[in-house]
Amino acid sequence: MNLHRYRFILARPLQLLPVLFGISIITFVLVRLIPGDPARVLLGAKSTPEAVARIRAQFGLDEPIWLQYVYFVKNLVLGDMGKSILYKMPVLQLIGERLAPTLLLILGSVILALALAIPLASIAATRRGRLADHTIRLISTAGLGFPPFWLAIMLIIVFSVKFDLFPVAGYGDTWGDRLHHLALPCFTVALALSAVITRNLRASMIAELASDHATAARARGLSERRVFWRHVLPNAVIPAINLLAVNIGWLIGGTVVIESVFSIPGMGQLLVRGIFTRDYMVVQSVAMVFACATVIVNFLADVLTVAIDPRVEL
Amino acid sequence: MPSKKFLSMCAASVFALLTVGTSIASADSVLTIGRREDGTTFDPIKTTQNVDFWVFSNVFDVLVRVDKTGTKLEPGIAESWQISDDGLTYTFKIRDEKFSDGSAVTAKDAAFSLTRIRDNPGSLWADSYKVIKTAEAKDGRTLVVTLNQPAAPFLASLAMPGASILSEKWVTEKGEDALTDHPLGSGAFELVEWKRGEKVVLKKNPNFWEKDRVKLDGVEWISVPDDNTRMLKVQAGELDAAIFVPFSRIAELQKDANLEVHLDPSTREDHLLINQRNETLAKIPVRQALDMALDKKAIVDTATFGFGDVANSYVPKGALYHNDNNLLRPYDPEGAKKLLADAGVSDLALNFIVDTGDEVQEQTAILIQEQLAKAGVTVNIAKVDPSSSWQMEIDGEYDLAINYWTNDVIDPDQKTTFVLGHDANNNYMTHYKNDKVKELVAAARVEMDPKKREAMYIEIQTIAKEEAHWIDLYYSPYRNVTRKNISGFYQNPLGRFFLEDTAKN
Numbered sequence: 001m002n003l004h005r006y007r008f009i010l011a012r013p014l015q016l017l018p019v020l021f022g023i024s025i026i027t028f029v030l031v032r033l034i035p036g037d038p039a040r041v042l043l044g045a046k047s048t049p050e051a052v053a054r055i056r057a058q059f060g061l062d063e064p065i066w067l068q069y070v071y072f073v074k075n076l077v078l079g080d081m082g083k084s085i086l087y088k089m090p091v092l093q094l095i096g097e098r099l100a101p102t103l104l105l106i107l108g109s110v111i112l113a114l115a116l117a118i119p120l121a122s123i124a125a126t127r128r129g130r131l132a133d134h135t136i137r138l139i140s141t142a143g144l145g146f147p148p149f150w151l152a153i154m155l156i157i158v159f160s161v162k163f164d165l166f167p168v169a170g171y172g173d174t175w176g177d178r179l180h181h182l183a184l185p186c187f188t189v190a191l192a193l194s195a196v197i198t199r200n201l202r203a204s205m206i207a208e209l210a211s212d213h214a215t216a217a218r219a220r221g222l223s224e225r226r227v228f229w230r231h232v233l234p235n236a237v238i239p240a241i242n243l244l245a246v247n248i249g250w251l252i253g254g255t256v257v258i259e260s261v262f263s264i265p266g267m268g269q270l271l272v273r274g275i276f277t278r279d280y281m282v283v284q285s286v287a288m289v290f291a292c293a294t295v296i297v298n299f300l301a302d303v304l305t306v307a308i309d310p311r312v313e314l
Numbered sequence: 315m316p317s318k319k320f321l322s323m324c325a326a327s328v329f330a331l332l333t334v335g336t337s338i339a340s341a342d343s344v345l346t347i348g349r350r351e352d353g354t355t356f357d358p359i360k361t362t363q364n365v366d367f368w369v370f371s372n373v374f375d376v377l378v379r380v381d382k383t384g385t386k387l388e389p390g391i392a393e394s395w396q397i398s399d400d401g402l403t404y405t406f407k408i409r410d411e412k413f414s415d416g417s418a419v420t421a422k423d424a425a426f427s428l429t430r431i432r433d434n435p436g437s438l439w440a441d442s443y444k445v446i447k448t449a450e451a452k453d454g455r456t457l458v459v460t461l462n463q464p465a466a467p468f469l470a471s472l473a474m475p476g477a478s479i480l481s482e483k484w485v486t487e488k489g490e491d492a493l494t495d496h497p498l499g500s501g502a503f504e505l506v507e508w509k510r511g512e513k514v515v516l517k518k519n520p521n522f523w524e525k526d527r528v529k530l531d532g533v534e535w536i537s538v539p540d541d542n543t544r545m546l547k548v549q550a551g552e553l554d555a556a557i558f559v560p561f562s563r564i565a566e567l568q569k570d571a572n573l574e575v576h577l578d579p580s581t582r583e584d585h586l587l588i589n590q591r592n593e594t595l596a597k598i599p600v601r602q603a604l605d606m607a608l609d610k611k612a613i614v615d616t617a618t619f620g621f622g623d624v625a626n627s628y629v630p631k632g633a634l635y636h637n638d639n640n641l642l643r644p645y646d647p648e649g650a651k652k653l654l655a656d657a658g659v660s661d662l663a664l665n666f667i668v669d670t671g672d673e674v675q676e677q678t679a680i681l682i683q684e685q686l687a688k689a690g691v692t693v694n695i696a697k698v699d700p701s702s703s704w705q706m707e708i709d710g711e712y713d714l715a716i717n718y719w720t721n722d723v724i725d726p727d728q729k730t731t732f733v734l735g736h737d738a739n740n741n742y743m744t745h746y747k748n749d750k751v752k753e754l755v756a757a758a759r760v761e762m763d764p765k766k767r768e769a770m771y772i773e774i775q776t777i778a779k780e781e782a783h784w785i786d787l788y789y790s791p792y793r794n795v796t797r798k799n800i801s802g803f804y805q806n807p808l809g810r811f812f813l814e815d816t817a818k819n
Contacts, residue, residue, distance in 0.1 A: 036701030040708070043438050044362030045719065046732060048739060051441055058435065086354050087510070088436075089494055097510055153542055161550050168547045169538055171512055263538040265352075265511030273351070278701050 005306055005313060012302075016295055020288070024076070027287040028069050031280050037061075038085045038278040059085050061280075072284065081288075082281035086273070091285045094270060099289075101171055102266035105189070105255055108182050110244065112190035117197035117240075118233075124198070125205035125236075126228065136198065143195030148254060152188045152261040159184060169263040185262040189254055193247065200243050204236040211235075238309050245301030249294050343818045344532040345800065348544040348556035352511050352537040357493040358478040359430060359437040364809055367475040367722065369514055369535055371810045374478030374499035377406060377424060377457075378469060380724055384581065384807030385634050387469060387724065391419060391479050391500070392457070401464030401762050406457040411523035413481050414504035421451035426482035428459065428472075436490075439476040442728070464760045466767060467725035474723055502528050502814040512537060522814075529802075529817040545795070548573065554800050554818060559793035561619040561674065567795050574798055577621060577791040581630040581721035581807045584617070586682070586785040590745040591710045595664075599657040601782035605643045607650035607689035608682060614788040617678045621793070625786035627775045628719075628733055632807060635726050635771035641779045650689040663692040664713035667706055670697040675716050678787075682714075707743040715743075716787070722808055726771055727759050734778055746783040 039055035040047060056062045060071065075082055081091035124136040160168040172178040208214060209232055217227045256268035267286055274282035306312050353366045358374060361367075379390040392406040408421045428449040431437050445468060447460045461468060471477065484498045495508050502524070503516035517532040519525070536553065538544040541560050547553040549570060559567060559575060568575050588604065590596045610624045623631065627640040654662065664686075668679045676697070683693040693714065698706065706712050719729060733742045735755040741747070751774055758770040779786075792805045802815040 034699075034702060035705040035709075036699075037705060040704065041701055042362065045704075045717075046362065046728065047438075048441055048737065051438070054435075055438070087494075088355055088357070088360060089491075094510065149540075153546075156543065156546055161546055164550070168550050168552050169540075169543045170536070170547075170552070261540045261543055263512075263536075263540070263543060265509065265537070269511055269539065276699070276701060 006303070008306075009303065012299055016299075019295060020291065023291040024073065024284070024288060025069070027284045027291075028072060029065070031275075031278070031283045032065060034278075036278045038280060041277045042085060059083075076288075081285040084274075084279055084282050086277045086279045086282070091281050094282065095267065095285060095289060098265060098267045098270045101264045102252075102255055102259070102268060104178065104182055105185055105258065105264060105266060106248075106251055108179075108186035109189035109193060109251065112186050113193035113197060113244075116190060116194035117201055118237075120194070121198045121201035121205055121236075122228070122233070124202045125209060125232075128206060133202075137202075140195040140198045143191045146192070148188055148192060149257050149261050151191065152185070152258060155184050155188055156261075169261070171264050181262075182264070185258050185264060188262075189251065189258055192254070193244075193251065196247065197240050197243060201236055201240045204239050205232055208232040208236045234308060238305055241301050241304055241308075245298045248297040249290075252290050252293065343530050344534060345530050345555065345813065345816060345818055346534045346536055346553045348536050348538040348547055348553045350537070350539055350541070350544070350558050353508070353514060353535070355494050356497040356505065356508070357436075357490070358476050358480070359434055359439055362438050364720070364722075368809055368811055369516075370475040370478055371501070372503045372516060372533060372813055373497065373501045373505055374475070374480075375411070375419075375501050376473050376475070376478055378472045380470075380473045380806060380808055380810065382804065382806050382812065383632075384579075385632070385724055387473060390473070391424065392472075395469075397469075401760075402461050404459045404461070404468070405452075406459070408455045408457055409523060410455070411500055412521040413484070413498050413500045414519040414521055415484075415498055416521055417481060417483070418454075419479060419481070419500050420454045421457040422454070423482050424457045424479050425449040425451045426485070427479045428477065430480070430485075431476055437476075439474070442471055442474070443477070464762055466759060466762055467723065467727040470723050470725035471728075503533055506532070524814060528814045530813065533813055548795055548797065551797065555794060555796040555803060557792070557794045557805075559795050561617070561621055561790075561793070564619060564621060564793060572798055574796050574800070576794045576796065576803060576805070578794070578805045579632050579807050580790065580792045580805075580809070581633055582718055582790050582792075583625055583628060583630045583720075584678075584716065584718040584787045584790065585625070585628065586787055587707060587712075587715045587717050587742070587744055588782070588784055589707075589710055589713050589715075589743070590747070592664075592713055594659055594662060595713060596745075597657055597659070598781050599653050600659055600662070601785075602643070603650040603653040603657070603689065604686065604691070605782045605785050606646045606653065607686050607691065608785060608787075609645040609685055610642075610787060611645070612685070613678055613681055616681055617674050618788060618790050622788040622790035625789050626779070627786060628729065628778060628784070629726050629771065629775055630721065630807070631789050633721060633726065634724050635768050637772045637775040640775050647685070647688040654690065660690070661692070662690070663694065666693050666695045666714040667703045667712045668695055668697050668716065669700045669703050672700070678716060708739075710740070710743070710745065720809065724808065727755075730755050730758070730771070730774060734774060734783060741783070744784055746781070748777065748781060748783075751777055 039052045042055060043051055060068060084091050084094055087094060120136050124133040127133050156168050159165045166184045167181050170181050172181040214227055214231050217231050256272055259266045259268040270282060271286045274286060351365050353369055354363055355361050355366060358370055376390045377392040378387050381388050391409055393409045395404055395406045397404055408424060411419045413419060428446060431439050432443040432446050445461050445465045447462045449459045452458050481498050496505060502519060502522050504519045506517050507515040514535040518528050522528060538547060544556045545563055548556045564575055567573050588595050588601055594600055614622045614624050626642045627637050629636045666679055669675050679695050683695060686693050707715050721729060731737055732739060734751050736752040754770055754774050758767055761767045761770060794805060796803045799819045801817050801819060804812045
């Protein structure tokens with residue numbers, strides 16, 4: 001094993017620092033630029049300007065914006081994300097409570113999407129131009145076209161209300177219960193995600209099936225099945241992994257809608273409410289967590305690519 | 315074929331994954347209610363949100379309660395009370411009741427809670443209780459409150475959820491922050507668990523002084539933000555009840571044999587704000603013309619699918635001192651045109667800000683745009699998110715905007731002060747000015763004779779309508795749905811759910 005190729009693992013975290021710094025400034029400033037005032041939201045319609053000023057001072061919102069930023073970064077380095085204005089409790093605790101549902105949702109969706117995409121792409125690629133191929137391509141195009149919230153409601157009506165197979169919505173109390181609750185939401189996300197992956201995977205499989213090394217393998221007398229498993233699939237999967245990593249941002253954005261439709265108490269819902277109530281601390285912290293997650297997933301995808309494909313140098 | 319084998323393996327594992335789920339059977343008399351949003355805190359003085367208040371009424375008790383009609387006060391923790399002739403001293407007799415941990419509720423606790431809402435730096439309600447000069451316990455059962463000046467609305471303000479009575483000893487020992495998510499109260503239920511973003515779990519308080527009245531073993535307030543999902547959960551029997559039924563779904567749900575739709579009278583009043591910082595809109599005839607140009611019946615039918623009523627006053631129908639005979643300007647687009655022409659106004663173009671994502675508001679705005687066009691007024695609709703629109707209204711960067719108000723106190727003083735009292739908020743963003751109304755509002759606040767007060771509020775409503783301080787649009791009911799086996803589910807006009815009377819059969 002050539003460890004030299006994994007050098008980038010050490011250098012990468014240092015490269016990430018400026019990225020996170022940039023993201024922190026952008027989210028910090030953007031959320032404050034939009035009209036609206038957290039103190040006013042907190043006080044409700046029946047508030048006086050004096051009360052608003054008092055609450056603003058209490059949360060340090062009357063300080064200059066650059067000073068607020070300095071405090072934010074200083075606290076962040078010390079592992080403190082500040083206090084939510086709406087919930088009046090540490091943002092770190094709020095995020096901690098919401099992390100697991102979102103992680104489970106994304107993980108479940110990715111696993112289901114791969115479980116759907118790999119077999120479908122394999123069938124389509126090996127039966128190129130035949131009925132199965134056309135059907136799979138048609139379905140995956142359709143899968144991209146359905147808006148997720150509509151698809152979610154349709155799935156609920158069919159599988160939960162009509163056939164009573166899954167709960168309509170919610171998160172559940174035990175782990176088994178949670179898997180049962182998350183099945184439909186994961187399936188909803190997986191349908192759209194697998195559509196993207198299937199199309200991509202099918203194309204790379206077709207290219208690999210026609211490649212010189214596949215032909216050479218066949219010439220060595222390997223069965224078509226062995227050629228597919230040993231020579232086609234591993235090579236075709238690499239672009240799909242990177243596609244998945246690139247799509248993680250989309251996936252995180254997508255969970256916001258899915259969490260709302262299926263009432264999953266995750267980070268997406270926390271972010272949406274944070275934005276509507278101008279809970280600055282929550283918005284900027286959740287955005288930072290999402291940004292870090294995206295960066296980490298892309299980093300892991302790079303490691304995986306290097307591990308699978310000996311030609312890649314990063 | 316490898317793919318076939320792989321496919322079957324995947325199918326099997328997916329199936330296994332999906333079937334391991336077990337569904338929990340909830341105890342029989344635990345009522346599950348779906349609501350749009352989760353609460354934000356259990357500290358009564360640190361929130362102004364209805365989502366919090368509606369649960370506070372289950373967990374805490376107040377000195378004075380509002381009855382089911384939402385127009386009368388009745389004894390709560392205070393068994394009885396006396397008001398001195400000068401209206402400055404209130405003496406309350408505290409009931410012999412207990413907090414859910416078994417400790418006694420005393421006059422000291424009541425004095426502590428009232429002082430706290432007035433003085434605590436985190437209190438969002440301090441302004442409403444500044445009228446309190448002192449709150450002292452004469453003995454364990456006697457609370458004496460003195461005021462800085464006579465205040466007719468004072469007693470009613472004690473029924474607000476913010477003024478819930480807390481245990482002084484408990485708060486002092488556990489600290490302020492403990493109230494945030496595991497409070498101690500003396501209401502019908504006590505908090506067992508709050509899974510933020512998911513649900514609030516309550517159980518019957520065995521020490522509640524009216525415990526024989528409570529039929530449920532517990533209540534779960536479950537957050538289901540999506541309206542469609544929330545309705546589907548009740549239809550599928552996963553929830554016993556859901557609140558905030560969209561108007562568009564009422565007729566359909568009423569046909570479901572398993573469900574009962576409750577349309578309980580509310581104090582919600584939707585209105586059209588008119589920014590009178592705009593010089594044209596500062597002219598009374600122009601505002602009268604806008605009122606005449608609107609077919610309010612068509613608006614209420616569109617917005618509420620016929621479940622609301624045209625509003626004739628800023629004081630909601632059924633609420634204290636509502637003027638039944640207030641003017642309802644007839645729909646008359648031609649008359650409106652003439653009025654505008656007489657006032658020398660032509661080519662009037664107005665900016666109308668609307669909350670994005672609020673379907674009802676968007677439809678109403680389009681209807682208003684069409685109707686005003688018939689009177690020759692051009693309306694430009696701008697959609698902005700709710701927090702932004704509010705800020706724009708406060709900054710005076712609008713001409714027209716839809717807004718609504720729900721009362722959280724039975725006395726009309728709070729709303730009247732905000733809307734017409736010329737207080738610091740530019741008369742609720744309208745910049746309406748009338749010194750006579752200003753004086754009347756201040757006088758009505760200190761008038762202790764109910765008859766005289768009523769006459770004052772009728773006069774205020776009459777002038778406000780005459781001068782079209784804003785345009786009253788419609789009153790609408792609370793819309794809730796329960797399964798048929800739920801009885802006694804009721805929300806009073808101030809929004810309080812009487813879950814102590816609810817049963818699951």
